[in-house]
Amino acid sequence: MELASEKMIEIEDLWFEYPDKHPALRGIDLRVGTGEKIALVGLNGAGKSTLLLQLNGILRGRGKIRIAGTHLTPATAGQVRALVGMVFQSPDDQLFSPTVFEDVAFGPLYQGLPMAEIELRVRAALKAVGMQNYAERSSYHLSLGEKKRIAIATVLSMQPKILVLDEPSAGLDPRARRSLIALLQELPYTMVIATHDLELVRELATRTLVMSEGKIVADGATTQTLEDEGILRNFLL
Amino acid sequence: MHYSPAPMHIPDGFLSTLVSIFFWAISIGILFIALRRTNQTLKDKDVPLMGVLAAAIFAGQMLNFAVTGGTSGHLLGAALATILLGPWAAILTMTVVVSVQALIFQDGGLLALGANIFNMAVTGAAVSYAVYRLTRSLIGTGKAKIPVAGFAAAWFSIFIASLSCALQLALSGSSPAQIAIPAMAGIHALIGIGEGLITAGALVFIGAARPDLLEQESTAERSSRGLLIGGTVLSLLLAAFSPLASSHPDGLEWVAEQQNFLDAARGPFFNLIPDYAVPGIHSETLATILAGVIGVIIVLAVSLGIARNRRMSETHDLGL
Amino acid sequence: MPETDECQKRTIWDCEPHTSLILDPYQPGNSALHQLSARTKLLLTLGYILTTTTMPETAWRVYPILLVIILSTAYLAGVRLTRLIKRSLFVSPFLLAALPILFMLPGEPLWTIPAGSFVLTVTRPGVERFLSIGIKIWLCVQAAGLLTAVTAMPALLAALRGLRAPKILVAVAALMWRYLFVIADEAARLMRARSARSTQLPEHRSGGTLAWRAKVAGGMAGSLFLRSLERSENVFHAMQARGYDGESRSLPEKKETKERALALGVGGFLFLCLLWLGILWS
Numbered sequence: 001m002e003l004a005s006e007k008m009i010e011i012e013d014l015w016f017e018y019p020d021k022h023p024a025l026r027g028i029d030l031r032v033g034t035g036e037k038i039a040l041v042g043l044n045g046a047g048k049s050t051l052l053l054q055l056n057g058i059l060r061g062r063g064k065i066r067i068a069g070t071h072l073t074p075a076t077a078g079q080v081r082a083l084v085g086m087v088f089q090s091p092d093d094q095l096f097s098p099t100v101f102e103d104v105a106f107g108p109l110y111q112g113l114p115m116a117e118i119e120l121r122v123r124a125a126l127k128a129v130g131m132q133n134y135a136e137r138s139s140y141h142l143s144l145g146e147k148k149r150i151a152i153a154t155v156l157s158m159q160p161k162i163l164v165l166d167e168p169s170a171g172l173d174p175r176a177r178r179s180l181i182a183l184l185q186e187l188p189y190t191m192v193i194a195t196h197d198l199e200l201v202r203e204l205a206t207r208t209l210v211m212s213e214g215k216i217v218a219d220g221a222t223t224q225t226l227e228d229e230g231i232l233r234n235f236l237l
Numbered sequence: 238m239h240y241s242p243a244p245m246h247i248p249d250g251f252l253s254t255l256v257s258i259f260f261w262a263i264s265i266g267i268l269f270i271a272l273r274r275t276n277q278t279l280k281d282k283d284v285p286l287m288g289v290l291a292a293a294i295f296a297g298q299m300l301n302f303a304v305t306g307g308t309s310g311h312l313l314g315a316a317l318a319t320i321l322l323g324p325w326a327a328i329l330t331m332t333v334v335v336s337v338q339a340l341i342f343q344d345g346g347l348l349a350l351g352a353n354i355f356n357m358a359v360t361g362a363a364v365s366y367a368v369y370r371l372t373r374s375l376i377g378t379g380k381a382k383i384p385v386a387g388f389a390a391a392w393f394s395i396f397i398a399s400l401s402c403a404l405q406l407a408l409s410g411s412s413p414a415q416i417a418i419p420a421m422a423g424i425h426a427l428i429g430i431g432e433g434l435i436t437a438g439a440l441v442f443i444g445a446a447r448p449d450l451l452e453q454e455s456t457a458e459r460s461s462r463g464l465l466i467g468g469t470v471l472s473l474l475l476a477a478f479s480p481l482a483s484s485h486p487d488g489l490e491w492v493a494e495q496q497n498f499l500d501a502a503r504g505p506f507f508n509l510i511p512d513y514a515v516p517g518i519h520s521e522t523l524a525t526i527l528a529g530v531i532g533v534i535i536v537l538a539v540s541l542g543i544a545r546n547r548r549m550s551e552t553h554d555l556g557l
Numbered sequence: 558m559p560e561t562d563e564c565q566k567r568t569i570w571d572c573e574p575h576t577s578l579i580l581d582p583y584q585p586g587n588s589a590l591h592q593l594s595a596r597t598k599l600l601l602t603l604g605y606i607l608t609t610t611t612m613p614e615t616a617w618r619v620y621p622i623l624l625v626i627i628l629s630t631a632y633l634a635g636v637r638l639t640r641l642i643k644r645s646l647f648v649s650p651f652l653l654a655a656l657p658i659l660f661m662l663p664g665e666p667l668w669t670i671p672a673g674s675f676v677l678t679v680t681r682p683g684v685e686r687f688l689s690i691g692i693k694i695w696l697c698v699q700a701a702g703l704l705t706a707v708t709a710m711p712a713l714l715a716a717l718r719g720l721r722a723p724k725i726l727v728a729v730a731a732l733m734w735r736y737l738f739v740i741a742d743e744a745a746r747l748m749r750a751r752s753a754r755s756t757q758l759p760e761h762r763s764g765g766t767l768a769w770r771a772k773v774a775g776g777m778a779g780s781l782f783l784r785s786l787e788r789s790e791n792v793f794h795a796m797q798a799r800g801y802d803g804e805s806r807s808l809p810e811k812k813e814t815k816e817r818a819l820a821l822g823v824g825g826f827l828f829l830c831l832l833w834l835g836i837l838w839s
Contacts (some may be wrong), residue, residue: 058794078800086798092739093791098711105808115809129564138581138711140738158799215748222337248648249701250693252656254611272723281803282793284725287730289792293785295737296744297778312778321782333729337737341582341710343701344650348606406654411690416657434768438775443783450786 008034008068008162008190009135015048016214017129024050025061026214032162032190039205040194042235046211048087048194052164055192061140068161076213082111085155085189089167091128091147095139100150101130103139107158118157125157126150129183145176149183156187163189169197198226198236245313245395245402245425246338247353249346253409259404261351264332267359271328278325287322287330294318294334300387313433315398316369316391319438320383321450324366324464331358352405356398360471365390367462367468383444383451384437391436392429393472399425400475418480454480575835581738582644590634596719596804597817602704604695608828615691616835620696623825636706645698655690659683680709693823710734719810728805732792740785747777 007211009032016025024047032038040048053059055067057077063071067080088094097103104125108118126132129149139147148168155163168184169177181203185193201208201222208225212216212235218225225231252260275283294314314334318327332354338344346352367391376382402422407414444451581617585591590598609623631641665778666684671677741750751773793801 053794056798058797078802079838081798081800084798087796088791088795088798092736094789094795096288096732096735096792096795098714098734102711102808106796106801107799109808110802138735140735154799164662212670248651248694249606249697250610250690250695251651252610254607257610268723268726273724274724278823279725279803281797281801282730282789283794284803284805285732285790285792286786288729289736289740289785289789290782291729291733292736292740293782295733296740297781299741299744317782318777321786329726333726333733336726337730337733339701340713341705341734343644343698343705346606347603347701348610348697410686411658412654413657415663416656420654431771434771435775435778438772439779439782440775440778441772442776446779446783447786450783521837550811553694 005035006041007031008036009192010064010066011054012064014051014054014061014063014065016059024214025054027214028063028214030209030216030219033188035188036207037191037193037205038207038209039201040192040209040211041196041198041201042211046235048211049166050214051211052086052166052192052194055162055164056081056086058086082107082158083161083165084134084158085152085158087148087151087155087163087165087168089170091139091151092207094151094154095147098138099135100126100137100139100142101135103150104157107154111158112137115149118173121157121159122153125153128187129153129155143176145172145180148172148176148180152183152187156180161190163187163191165191165193165195167195167197168193169195169200181225202226245357245398246335246345247349247352247356247402247405248343249348250347251346251409252352252405254348256405256409257348257351260349260355264351264354264359266421267328268332268354271325274325275329283326285431287326287333290318291333291337295337313357313359313361313395313398313432315394315434316365316387316432317439319362319365319390319394320369320387320436321443324362324461324468327362327365328358331361334358352402355403356401360398360401360475361394363464363468364472365394365468367465367472368393370465371434371469379515380444380451384440387440388433388437392426392433395429395432396422396426397472397475399428404475404478435458450531527557581710582702583709584636584706585709586707588634588707589632590707593815593820595708595716596710597820598704599716599720600821602700604824604828605700609696609700611692612681612689612693613628613839614808615685615839618838619831619835620689620692622834623696624699626827627696627703631699631703631706634703634707636703637698641699641702641706644702645695648694648698652691652694657689658687658690662686715810718807724805724807727807736785740781740788743784744777744781744814747781759782767802788829 009030011028011030014025014028015023019022028051029045039053042048050059054061054065057065057074057080060074061074067083070076070080070083072080095103097106101122104122105118108121113121122135123132126135129152131146131149131153133149134142134146139150142150152163152165165184168180172180174209177197177200181200184193184204191204193200193205204221208218208220209216210225210231217235218228218231275277286421294312294317295311297314297317313326315331318330321327322330335345335353335357336350339350339353342393368388372386372389373382376385400418403412403414403417406412406417406421605623610617612623628638628641631638659679660677660683662680662682664680666678666680667684668679669676685686702776708716709736711731714727714731717730718724
């Protein structure tokens with residue numbers, strides 16, 4: 001293990017194509033500092049979700065990725081996955097266990113933690129997202145907003161260093177969306193958020209990256225990026 | 238609640254305790270082999286795949302379409318599962334489907350679950366697999382032929398499973414063989430058409446959207462020659478013994494013997510293993526059927542054993 | 558949160574039919590039966606079913622005892638009896654398969670029914686066998702129904718693990734349970750969309766040809782399976798992201814109590830007594 005670097009995420013010249021030869025990422029370079037909350041915007045098919053799946057090695061392209069100083073290789077993938085908490089777009093896919101408790105305990109269980117520690121982590125994670133009374137419930141019976149919160153708890157219980165969120169506000173009603181944004185503002189993690197919700201970006205992210213056709217075409221302070229008429233017209237609207 | 242019990246799920250109380258336990262034993266044996274087989278070939282993503290597909294099969298069983306006069310066609314799904322997952326994983330997946338139906342929705346009994354697993358999971362998948370393979374080798378393996386082979390696999394899987402179900406009822410003395418077998422066979426020859434049409438329709442749809450899913454079975458095909466033989470033999474034996482059992486001229490006498498069989502089976506301490514394999518069986522027909530069933534099992538077991546050895550040497554060759 | 562209150566009702570007991578295609582039969586409660594471990598309840602249910610199916614068919618005086626056991630247990634657990642009984646009648650169509658037994662067993666004739674050139678004779682052994690099958694089915698279904706009314710599926714899965722059911726099968730069953738309702742809702746939407754488009758003009762026969770209807774149903778099944786395959790990929794990724802390595806692991810079962818041994822002992826003794834009575838009285 002190398003010394004902790006100041007950069008939480010470092011990506012150098014990352015390329016990736018899907019088995020059908022469709023190139024999805026074309027030379028991504030990216031550095032994200034500790035505690036930074038960055039937004040990833042761009043139209044569907046721009047490569048946002050593909051890039052997110054690279055961060056913990058579920059998809060593997062060519063190029064270098066370092067997470068909290070650890071090189072991502074097949075050998076370190078397990079270690080890195082514990083550092084990167086990935087919240088998927090559809091909470092129904094993320095919550096695959098019969099009860100909320102089992103779902104939140106899944107990560108710690110596969111980290112090999114003892115039962116007492118797992119219990120503590122589950123309680124803490126559910127408390128952090130304000131869902132402490134839901135442990136014995138079945139996810140199917142929850143509202144979308146509640147499912148999103150539980151989905152976040154399932155990765156918080158692994159005590160990650162980075163939260164990666166794919167479309168966290170998609171499909172939420174205005175009130176659930178508000179409370180989710182408030183929750184994300186509170187959580188003290190480095191965050192990478194892929195989204196179409198520019199309002200959410202303005203409220204949450206200090207820095208915004210614009211992606212198009214597998215490339216990062218703009219990278220800067222959110223206030224500047226989202227005010228840029230040219231960027232908005234060419235890549236987002 | 239639209240969810241209504243399908244005719245093939247035998248409830249508890251219908252099968253005699255002895256027949257129930259007998260088929261539990263067979264099913265457990267075959268599941269044991271299936272688990273060992275899939276353990277060797279299981280990829281990380283197979284458990285979620287089987288789990289979600291099991292849910293889809295359950296939900297798919299609720300899709301129906303009007304056939305005629307109030308009857309409707311619907312899906313059991315063994316053939317589709319076999320074609321998409323390969324036979325061994327299909328046996329496991331169908332076992333879970335049938336078990337959850339019994340455990341949670343009382344569709345099929347708990348004690349009768351062994352027999353239901355044997356009919357719908359084991360027979361369903363083995364027959365589907367054998368017929369699918371044989372049909373493909375007869376009519377060719379072109380892409381357009383897949384739904385045709387799927388139809389045949391689905392029809393036979395339903396038909397043969399219903400024969401197995403009828404034999405279990407007859408063995409339990411709950412329904413006389415000379416009526417149960419032709420009735421079950423007749424009804425399921427029709428239901429099988431519905432199963433076949435939906436299966437074929439689903440394969441057309443999947444073939445158009447994701448042809449890769451239907452092409453990748455070639456490896457699974459080679460690995461299960463034992464099941465191919467087992468499925469074929471099971472089909473042939475059940476198809477051959479059923480008319481024999483039902484057309485026995487002395488039906489009443491046969492049923493009377495059934496009664497003896499049941500009385501013996503009902504004793505407080507089952508006096509197991511007298512002169513015949515099962516207590517109280519003197520009827521020649523019954524003995525023949527039993528011999529047939531046992532024969533099928535032995536053939537199946539042997540062919541599975543061969544397949545396993547073969548598979549082991551194959552994996553060895555691949556350096557796995 | 559207000560939005561969840563309504564969802565609490567998503568069990569078969571509280572919903573009118575047609576709200577969802579399938580419903581979780583679990584009925585939450587705090588009775589002693591609810592508190593009992595799922596493993597104990599499963600074993601007791603199996604014991605009950607084993608006892609019932611093994612009962613000699615003419616044990617007419619034992620069947621009422623078996624019925625009272627189920628209904629009183631259900632009553633004490635706060636399970637609504639009308640729902641339990643109503644639900645148990647779902648299996649009655651299967652009894653059709655036993656109908657021929659009425660005429661096929663030799664013995665004292667009770668009635669004769671002329672049917673064309675045949676005369677069907679209903680015999681006493683036939684009636685006895687038929688009735689006993691009907692009663693046994695009915696009792697067993699109620700027992701299993703009671704089990705699922707007082708035991709949630711996650712607890713049953715844990716019980717199966719505890720009883721050494723193969724890990725893979727339990728893992729598959731857990732995933733199946735989780736996605737059952739999600740996919741059933743998808744199926745319901747597909748069927749609703751089909752009926753919304755299946756309009757009928759007065760002068761035409763509706764529904765097209767059989768092949769066409771089958772193709773539509775097949776397309777629905779196909780799209781259901783395809784979506785499920787894709788969903789399973791996403792689920793797999795979500796599992797991987799949280800460290801899944803292909804091995805099925807589960808949380809350790811909660812400690813078993815002394816009540817379990819007691820309940821199993823009493824239950825087993827009761828069942829043996831009933832069997833003995835049944836043999837004595839038949």
